[in-house]
Amino acid sequence: MTTPPSSRRSRRELLVGAAGSLLAGAVAQACKPKRQSGISVGLYCSLTGAQADFGISTRNGATLAFEEINRAGGLLGQQLRLVAEDTRGESNEATSAVTRLIDREGVVAVIGEIASTLSLAGGRVCQRKRIPMVSPSSTNPAVTQVGDYIFRVCFIDPFQGDVMARFARTDLHFDRVALFRDQASAYSMGLADAFRDAFVRVGGTVVDDQSYRSGDTHFSAQITSMLGHQPQAIFVPGYYTEVALIAREARGAGFTGKFLGGDGWSGPSLTQNDDDKLVGDFFSDAFAPEGAEAPVARSFLDRYRARFHTDPNGLAALGYDAALVLFDAIRRAGSAEPARIRAALASTRDVQGATGAITLNAQRDAVKSAVILEVTSSGTRFHKTVNP
Amino acid sequence: MTAAAAARPRPLSERVLPAVVALLALPPALMVLKGAIANPVTFARNLVEGVSLGGVYALVALGYTMVYGVLGLINFAHSDVFMVGAYAGIYAAAWFGVTATSAGQSSPGIALACFAAAMIACAVLGMFVERFAYRPVRNAPKLTPLVTAIGVSMLIQNVSMLVFSSTPRGFPPVIRSSTVSLGPVAVTNIKLMNLGAALALMVALTFLVQRTRVGRAMRAISTNLDAARLMGVHTDRVIAITFGLGSALAGAGGILFGLDQPKIDPLSGVQPGLKAFVAAVLGGIGNIPGAMLGGLLIGMVEQLASAYLSSSFAPAIVFSILVVVLLVRPQGLLGRVTREKV
Structure with missing residues (x-):
């Protein structure tokens, strides 16, 4: 006996309908925010890829802060x-x-x-969805201009560029410097401009201004051009992966001057590829283990070493501080409502962090001192602190 | 070209196009000339760098051209085989205790072992891909193997991300980098060695194709696969050998590339691979001396373009060569219209 066609069709429709509603249910389930107990805070950073050092250091710093606050009983109970x-x-x-x-x-x-270009991308989402964002270490001024929900706990590039320009001029007595900037990075473009303006202001000459794109591995044409102008130093405001390759190529081409850079150099991979191509060169950063004098910084240093068995760099310290600033705001807001956290963040005053006291100004930026680090064969050595 | 085709007046576009291209190429050429006159030493350095880079492109281009020669297939997975070669070198060196982080202990012996490991690994990978991805679709319409090639390329890239992770690795310094002065021009020993190794491999390949039985079989297949089979050529075996050889050259290219630009990630084959493909087309795809010439020219163009025009335009200029070649001289520099392949 065969099933009548009509009944078969209806059964199939029923099946399709059931499957459809199941699917819709599953999708709705997936889209709905998970109801977790406690307060969830997100961290987005590069844990793999060409900037993995950045994300891993930052995550370590933030993880340490979260473990400590939870051990102390959390926030708002x-x-x-x-x-x-x-x-x-x-x-x-x-x-x-x-x-x-x-x-x-x-x-x-x-x-x-960490990288300004990515903070600009992520910040637009946070601003649109009205969720406060604290960038630990994006230094391009445009990042916090995305909107009133975007904050940062680090200094900005006009300051960082000024620090390195003065250092090159007054401490190293250079007057001929070439620039080598990463065209694909908002950070690098902004910092290169800031350095150029400051260096010219203090009486130096920028002899050449060349560019590359992050991900490039071949720089000989630009290096050849820069070396043709005989610079005493090359300022490379890029990220460590490319900086190491650039230095290697330039040293191979006979460059004996200094390399100078910004906090994008921060990361253990900078000095990883054997030779001593960057030893004796300088970059600016937010934190140096040897420069840590404040008690908060000292105790951060000890606990970080105990937890991760390595020295924290600037990014780890800033990851820690971003979490501290956020905790302080949640505590003062007395609520985990995003809008109230935002309001509390805007009035952040004197939060004692690993990188110093953090006060956020009207532009939602922190005003902080910078450290200048010298590259050694095994890492970095603290050179000096520069206050704003 | 048949007599009838020759008698027909050539269309206007065919006569005007070369003139337009020449006119467009004039300003950049003048800029390079101006730079060369202004600073001859810098120009000489750029030439050495460009030739060294071109040597690596030529090695990779040979793989494209050989496979196209015998099968008429553009093997897009070739650039990823190149990347796997670089990783094979990393692992081989690590087996001998040389990693990107370790200082010291590098010897020519380890370098040779890296080359051998990369060439063998790539040859095996190339033959494997041929056996399981291309052979089943060999007689299908032309588009099918092409799409398969793109699929294989993505497969290799993504598996590599899983196996090697997408975080870039430094290439082990199996050869100590030092600066060599050629008169006023300073270059690293690695660049000179790259060029030497590339030329040596190209000579070896030419010998193999022109003077050995396998080479003769390859040439026979490129002329006519069916006829070759009827004459008793083991076509399957010879095609597999062709893939193996081409891939081995890509593996060697991967090592040379890694030594010169020591940052390898699962996508680092894509850009050099595309440029090598342009080199193969420029030289006349299917033509071995053409691939070598094309590789050297592309390396030179890329270097000069980024030195004297703009480093961010350099890839655009390289790829516009592809467009121009296809428009003006689709058979390439050394190719003939009725092509003798391989």
């Missing part, structure tokens, strides 16, 4: 949860990482990114 998402160093990944943190994990605030 609740435990805190740090949810990390990888951006792989790509801006479209940054956008989707932030979206995922907000929509799926239901975070009340976001920490990240």
Whole structure:
């Protein structure tokens, strides 16, 4: 006996309908923020890719802060949860990482990114969704101009460029410097401009201004051109992966002057590729273990070493400080509502962090001192502190 | 070209196009000339760098051209085989205790072992891909193997991300880098060695194709696969050998590339691979001396363009060569219209 056609069709429709509603349910389930106990805070940073050093250091710093606050009983009587998402160093990944943190994990605030280009991408999402974001270490001024929900706990590039320009002019007595900037990075472009303006202001000459793109591995044409102008130093405001390759290529081409750079050099991989191509060169950063004098900084240093068995760099210290500033805001807001956290963040005063006292100004930026580090064969050595 | 085609007046576009291209190429050429006159030493350095870079492109271009020669297939996975070669070198060196982080202990012996490991690994990978991805679709319409090649390329890239992770690795310094002065021009020993190794491999390949039985079989297949089979050529075996050889050259290219630009990640084959492909087309795809010439020219163009025009335009200029070649002289510099392949 065969089933009548009509009944068969209706059964199939029923099946399709059931499957459809199941699917819709599953999708709705996936889209709905998870209801987790405690307060969730997101972290987006590059845990893999060409800037993995940045994300890993930052995550270590933030993790330390979260573990400490939870051990001390959490905030508002609740435990805190740090949810990390990888951006792989790509801006479209940054956008989707932030979206995922907000929509799926239901975070009340976001920490990240390190690279300014990615912070600009992620910041736009945070601003649109009205979730406060604290960038630990994006130094390009445009990052916090995205909107009133975006904050940072580090100095900005006009200051950093000025520090390195004065250092090159007055401490190293250079008057001929070449610039080598990363065209694909907002950070590098901004810092190169800041350095150029400051260096010219203090009486130096920028003899050449060449560019590359992050991800490039071949720089000989630009280096050949720069060396033709016989600079005493080359300022490379890039990220460590390319900086190491550039230095290697330039040393091979016979360059014997200094390399100078910014906090994008920060990371253990800078000096990884055997030779001593960068030894004796200088860059500016936010924190140096040897420069840590304040008690908060000293105790951060000890606990970080005990937890991760390595010295923290500037990015780790800033990751820690971003978390501290956020905790302070949640505590003062007395609530985990994103809008109230934002309001409290805007009035951040004198939070004692690993990198110094943090006060956020009307532009939602921190005004902080910088340290100048010298590259050694095994890492870095503290050279001096420069106050704003 | 048949007599009828020759008699037909050539269309206007064919006569005007070369003139337009020449006119467009004039300003950049003048800029390079101006720079060369202003600073001859810098220009000489750029030439040495460009030739060294071109040697690596030529090695990779040979793989494209050989496979195209015998099968008429553009093997897009070739650039990823190149990347796997660089990783094979990293692992081989690590086996001998040389890693990117370790200082000291580098010897020519370890360098040779890296080359051998990379060439063998790539040859095996190339033959594997041929056997399981291309052979089943060999007789399918032309588009099918092409799409398969793109798929294989993505597969290798993504598996590499899983296996090697997407964080870039430094290439082990199996050869100590030092600066060599050629008169007023300072270059690293690695660049000179790269050029030497590339030329040596190209000579070896030419010998193999022109003077050995396998080479003769390859040439026979490139002329007519079916006829070659009817004459008793083991076509499957010879095609596999062709893939193996081309991939081995890509592996060697991967090592040379890694020594010169020591940052390897799962996508680092893409850009050099595309440029090598342009080199193969420029030289006349399917033509071995053409691939060598094309590689050297592309290396030179890339270097001069980034030195005297703009480093961010250099890739655009390289790829516009592809467009120009396809428009003006699709058979390439050394190719003939009725092509003798391989």
